[in-house]
Amino acid sequence: MTREMGKADRMIELPQEFFDDPYPVYARLRAQGPVHEVRFPDGMRGWIVVDYEAVREVLRNPTVHKELNPALEVFKRAFLPQDRPKRTFTRVASHMLNTDPPNHTRLRKLVAPAFVPRRIEALEPRILAIAGELLDRIAEATGPVDLLTEYAFPLPITVICELVGMPVEDREQFREWSNLAIDNANSSKDEVQRAITGLEDYFDQLIERRRGEEPGEDLISALLAATEDGDRLSHDEMVSMLFLLLIAGHETTVNLIGNTVLALLTEPEKYRALHGNPDAVPGLLEETLRYDSPVNLATFRYTTEPITVAGTTIPADQLVFCALGSANRDERRFPGSEIFDPDRPQPNHVAFGYGIHFCLGAHLARLEGRIALTELVRRYPDLRLVEGAQLRWRESTIIRGLRELPVEFASAP
Numbered sequence: 001m002t003r004e005m006g007k008a009d010r011m012i013e014l015p016q017e018f019f020d021d022p023y024p025v026y027a028r029l030r031a032q033g034p035v036h037e038v039r040f041p042d043g044m045r046g047w048i049v050v051d052y053e054a055v056r057e058v059l060r061n062p063t064v065h066k067e068l069n070p071a072l073e074v075f076k077r078a079f080l081p082q083d084r085p086k087r088t089f090t091r092v093a094s095h096m097l098n099t100d101p102p103n104h105t106r107l108r109k110l111v112a113p114a115f116v117p118r119r120i121e122a123l124e125p126r127i128l129a130i131a132g133e134l135l136d137r138i139a140e141a142t143g144p145v146d147l148l149t150e151y152a153f154p155l156p157i158t159v160i161c162e163l164v165g166m167p168v169e170d171r172e173q174f175r176e177w178s179n180l181a182i183d184n185a186n187s188s189k190d191e192v193q194r195a196i197t198g199l200e201d202y203f204d205q206l207i208e209r210r211r212g213e214e215p216g217e218d219l220i221s222a223l224l225a226a227t228e229d230g231d232r233l234s235h236d237e238m239v240s241m242l243f244l245l246l247i248a249g250h251e252t253t254v255n256l257i258g259n260t261v262l263a264l265l266t267e268p269e270k271y272r273a274l275h276g277n278p279d280a281v282p283g284l285l286e287e288t289l290r291y292d293s294p295v296n297l298a299t300f301r302y303t304t305e306p307i308t309v310a311g312t313t314i315p316a317d318q319l320v321f322c323a324l325g326s327a328n329r330d331e332r333r334f335p336g337s338e339i340f341d342p343d344r345p346q347p348n349h350v351a352f353g354y355g356i357h358f359c360l361g362a363h364l365a366r367l368e369g370r371i372a373l374t375e376l377v378r379r380y381p382d383l384r385l386v387e388g389a390q391l392r393w394r395e396s397t398i399i400r401g402l403r404e405l406p407v408e409f410a411s412a413p
């Protein structure tokens with residue numbers, strides 16, 4: 001039977017504490033039903049889908065969209081330079097994650113060869129070396145260290161910059177712009193606009209420079225050369241692709257690493273048990289992906305016609321948030337779902353999404369996570385959380401991750 005839930009008295013308001021710990025809120029919502037109308041603390045409204053099967057139902061529904069999404073309009077008005085919003089919007093946000101077929105199919109096909117397992121596995125020695133260099137630097141610390149700033153963040157960002165072909169000397173500037181653009185709740189509108197324009201102009205120049213050079217092994221060279229049935233990426237599409245890859249490539253994996261280390265250090269014997277047992281790492285990472293999904297709440301979709309999800313009708317022109325973090329705690333799919341249990345059988349979680357937008361970087365994220373954790377435990381078997389440290393979570397409707405992860409070790413290796 002269809003249930004109509006458009007009435008204000010049925011609307012759920014997500015409390016501010018949601019960001020510290022969304023899971024009790026999700027559990028309450030799941031107990032009441034799979035689909036709810038919702039208002040966020042910042043006033044944004046939409047529908048939230050919280051059950052595993054219902055989330056998958058939305059994500060595979062070809063009548064829900066990414067294009068025509070009014071959340072992108074809000075972004076356009078708020079954060080894009082007002083003298084050239086349209087041009088910047090096309091170049092910043094019209095990438096595959098914001099498009100529907102046939103555009104999506106075409107854009108994904110052109111870049112997918114760079115992310116097949118064989119190409120990603122070839123990066124292993126380089127990722128190992130980057131992890132080693134970062135851990136060497138940590139060894140010089142004399143007191144507590146923020147593991148996110150010193151390790152979990154620079155590792156994936158260095159890998160993705162190298163993969164794309166960004167010169168080493170530009171990385172600090174890129175990192176600054178990228179932080180401002182992503183953590184837009186903590187940056188002023190002007191700062192965000194300047195960062196976005198800075199990135200846009202930088203990518204313009206980088207692509208142009210590459211066009212005039214001998215092709216290298218990097219992704220920009222590959223994209224300049226790639227054709228699919230004679231089709232190529234336009235210059236603006238390439239700018240947009242770089243935005244997506246560089247941001248998706250580091251804002252997520254940092255939290256896979258951070259959330260896993262946190263889960264382990266909360267019960268230190270679990271961390272110590274990993275020493276000499278690297279085979280356990282992949283299972284642990286999968287359990288973090290399920291238990292504390294780095295992309296947690298807002299995988300957006302937009303309805304252009306009414307849809308019925310698990311018996312509830314969502315009207316046309318609505319934002320729909322598929323709460324991956326909640327789907328991954330659904331008892332019916334994951335018995336004992338509130339317990340972090342790396343030994344559980346691993347029925348497919350949806351931490352990397354589902355359907356045509358399934359994460360293109362999943363192999364890379366898993367490889368980076370495996371190397372990051374294995375090397376950390378090998379070098380610092382006695383790592384622990386700084387006693388009494390207050391853990392603060394980012395206030396993001398997309399990302400589930402800590403602001404910092406203060407750790408210390410009894411003795412430097």
Ligand code: HEM
Pocket residue numbers: 096097098108160244245246248249250252253256293294295299300324350351352353354356357358359360361362364365
């Ligand atoms: C898409 C999660 C790492 C590139 C997605 C989606 C999710 C996700 C949930 C689908 C979003 C939606 O349907 O709206 C994650 C997580 C990661 C991670 C949890 C780390 C633990 C990466 C990395 C890259 C990457 C390292 C590499 C550059 C992409 C791209 C898409 C995507 C290009 C868009 C795919 C499409 O639209 O077809 N990711 N991601 N991701 N991810 Fe990731």
